[in-house]
Amino acid sequence: MSNPSTITIxxxxSHPLTVNRLGYGTMRLTGPEIYGEPQNRPEALQILKKAIQSGVNFIDTADYYGDDVTNRLIAEALYPYPADLVICTKVGGARKPDKNWIPYNKPENLRASIDNNLRTLKQEQITLVHYRCxxxxxxxFKEGMDAMFQMQKEGKILHVGVSNVTxxxxxxxxxxxxxATVENMYGHAQRTTHKADHMESNGGEEVLDICEKNEIPLVPYFSLFLSVPKKDTRIAEIAKKYGVNEIQANxxxxxxxSPWILPIPGTSSLAHFEENIAAANIKLSKEDMDFLQ
Structure with missing residues (x-):
């Protein structure tokens, strides 16, 4: 089965970006419930540095992770950044002190978020920004997209992407x-729209054909949840066949x-990060993929 090592955003x-096809999502570097400082700050910084050493040059973040924790960790660990590193952030949401997720998607909110990302990431231009629906x-939605494209014209953003879209x-x-990119929920166990805790996550399966047709990378989030909405034992069988764990098989x-999928598995464990990176070396056959369809 085709499994190219790079993907182009x-x-x-006029400004295409080619990155290695296994990125890193930073959400899990925060404290409990995706809020506050990491429980092991030295390990969090070590993971970011190890990612670069391992060839990862696509890192996903958001200023509402933490609140504002992952951006600061990225800057502390990696600034000045390697020339080929693409840092992708998200706007459109925020966190309340009670840890609730709230919309922050009015044009003035989006502008404030972009300015905050520029400051905390120490950048003059954000390379890629996902507007989360x-x-x-x-x-x-249209009002938010208008604001994103306006900031792109102003030079604050190089490329605009969307997240959680139908x-x-x-x-x-x-x-x-x-x-430039689409970031939707996607993994073997969760492919279509899923509702939980009053939040709706739109699935990658619903937009994958559009992405493929238009050469738009699909960046999956929540891709490592193996039992949402239900447990599927087929991944366990493939994992056993190749002597790897289920997350690696996923x-x-x-x-x-699809060659247009750019996974960003996240973790707060250095050992798990190294296992995730090793998954890029697993070669699945057509028969394996037919079995997992």
Whole structure:
């Protein structure tokens, strides 16, 4: 099965970015409930440094992780940044002191978030920003996208992406401007829209064909949840076949599912990070993929 080692972001733009096809998501570097400082700060910094040493050059973050914890960790561990490093952040949401997730997606909110990301990441321009859709909450989707493309024109953002979008959202956004990437929930156990705790996560399966047709990388979040919405024993069988763990098998499935998928498995454990990176070396056959379909 085809499993290319790199992927190109904004392939048809004047500023294409080619990155290695296993990134790192920083959300788990925060404290409990994705809030506050990490329980093991030295290990968190070590993971970020190890990521770069391992060839990772795509790191996903958001200023509402922590609150504002992961951005500061990235800057502390990696600044000045390697020339080929793409730091992708998200805007559109925020955290309350009670740890609730709230919309922060009015144009003035988005501008404040971009300015905050620029400051905490010590950058003059954010290379890639995902606008996270908060369905039914806050500003209308089009209003938020207008603000994103305006900041792109101003030079604050190089490439604009979208997150947690439906097919209709994605198609509407593509008519407004160039969409570089899509970040939706996606893994072997969770492929379509899932509702939990009053939050809706839109699945990658619903937009993957659009991404493939238009050469837009799909960046999966929550990709390592193996029992949401239900446990699927097929991943365990493939893991046993290759002598790896189920998370590694799941990462391998994502890499083989489509050359336009850019996994960003996250962890706060250095040992688990190294296991995740090793998953890129697992070669699944067509028979394996047919079994896991």
């Amino acid at each position: 904004a392939a048809n733009s 908060m369905h039914g909450h806050g500003a209308p 097919r209709d959202d994605l198609e509407a956004a593509m008519k407004m401007g160039e969409i 990462i391998a499935w994502l890499l083989h599912k």
